[in-house]
Amino acid sequence: MAGKKQIIAIGLNHKTAPVEVRERLAFSREDTAKVLQAMGENPYVDEIALFSTCNRVEFLLTSDDPVQAEEAVKDFMAEYKATPRHIFEEALYIRKGDEATKHIFCVASSLDSMVVGEPQILGQIKDSYAEACEHGSCGVILNRLMHRSFSVAKRVRTETGIGDHAVSISYAAVELGRKIFGELEGKAVLLLGAGEMAELAVEHLVNQKARPIYVANRTFERGVELADRFRGTAIRFEEVRDYLEEVDIVISSTGATDYVLVRKDFKGLMRSRKNRPLFFIDIAVPRDIDPEINKISNVYVYDIDDLKNAIQENIEERNRAATKGERIVDAAVIQFRNWFKGLDVVPTIVSLREKAEQIRQKELKKTFSSLPTLSEEDRSAIDKLTSSLVNKMLHDPTLFLKTNANCNDKALYIEMARRLFNLDGSNGPE
């Protein structure tokens, strides 16, 4: 039996499913086309969109029969991905109505991401939505829902500053560098050793136009290789002390068991540097740079734990922003609910009649006040006339809405009627 139309979000993400499950169920772009095609033909599914990223798989759909639609999606996933249901069923969450609206708003706003506030998710959702639009699988409800979620995401980003402040170690190093040097342009960088995180940090610095880049490695050949990558110069490890006079930022990541630089290496150094600040980023474990060096004036030493702490504070900052973001989302959910509720036959007819009655009363008042000589009888005759005029005019639209109340395109008709008579207050889609 067809019930009331509902929005349903079915999916799994990094919080509910381990990566083994997520990778098994991820849908590629080509898959998506087939999925939308196949699910669109399902009698229980009305509108549908699919979002699949490395951290989540989400089906967003509308249906008159949520239970059946839910089963259909599960069956489809099991079949299409050749994965028994029990493997992923535990990890699935199913949200309906307001919960589903809230969920999709949160996802788009990056409040549900692994790294809260990361900016990629909105782009991914937009792409997937464009895909669904291409296949014509989105209707009135999902179109409205998706556009709302984009504007909510934008509001959350600009109003809470959720995307501000670095949350990766290599980027935190760059942010710190900026707080010390202002501009990083033209700041000389020395890379000691090698390593993924250290190289990433150098890359970030190069992107900020830091140069020249020097690379010192125990094996000179490896150093030359790395230097080529950053268009820098390889130097010998024994020369490091001399280059300390020139460079501004040192990123250290060697496998040495002892400190590579100790306090006595700095005797006279700051004087010959004319006290220009020097920033050490020590990513190595065990540490390369003696922490005592941090006590020297205008020298700053950050080790891996310090950087982690710096990020931790930024993460907490983001979480506070996320709380603010949720308030924006909650308000948007209520707004959407009001629109969605209106998307039914009865409320549409009610507001149609209310609007007509309002117009009738207003016009009557105008007419009566410009014709003060009218008798009581005349007035009641005019009143009757207008009333039956309105009733006759609204009879066919009302009947049309009622008879189409159970067909599949109901939402479309209602939305059309609401727009035609401008029942939501403003003309135009937004």
Next chain:
Amino acid sequence: MDLVFGFTIACYIISSLGYQGYILFQKRPVYRISSIFLWVGFVCHTGVLIGKYVQTGYIPVHSLHDTLSTFGWAVIGVFLILQIRFHLMVLGALVAPLASLAVIISSILPRPPIELAPFVQDLWRTLHMATLVLGNAAFAIACLVSILYLIQEKAIKGKNQGFFFRRLPSLKLLDSTGYASLIVGFPLLTFGIISGVIYAQTVRGRFWSWDPKEIFAVITWLVYAALLHERLAVGWQGRRAALMTIIGFLVLLFTFFLFFRG
């Protein structure tokens, strides 16, 4: 005139509160409104000072009342000029209250009648006071920037990326703003002291009388001279330079009030 002066004070106070609000909540509109109030206050203040000049024929630097008012005006002026080059948005939170304080104190101080002096004597006195007031304003800004520097430096050294770390600008910007203020202030101070010595000669017939006031004026000059020398020759910068700038200003303040106590 008093009404305009009152309005100026009100503008400065609103602007001060606004800048504090900006530091707390980091909302651009708050900053912009505070800036507008500061500009309006500054323009009115300029009007007040010009009015005084027209009325009396003297640049208003002869009593503590006038000097403090002119000092407040100069601090804001130096700040607004620096703002064009350095965009130190948070500095307003210190500068505006300082200027407010100066004008508030000025407004409650007695306004003694101006003692007329022969033309040449008055010329030197006016030059002496005016350059010193401007120089003091520059040094006051240098001191405030140095305070911000020390706070930010402590946050970075202490690995405490909290409230101030986020809100304060880079060490480099703070350091160079402080340096720029010193470079503006020093020639003014030097000229102020020289003209003061000449003024003393016109009054007392002696250039130098080993008065504690005079000795302190020279000490102040030496402190700043040493600081600038170190900065230029050895490249002194950072924490030590900031501390020295603050100490210099404290000595300067002491000397300033020594003179007005008579």
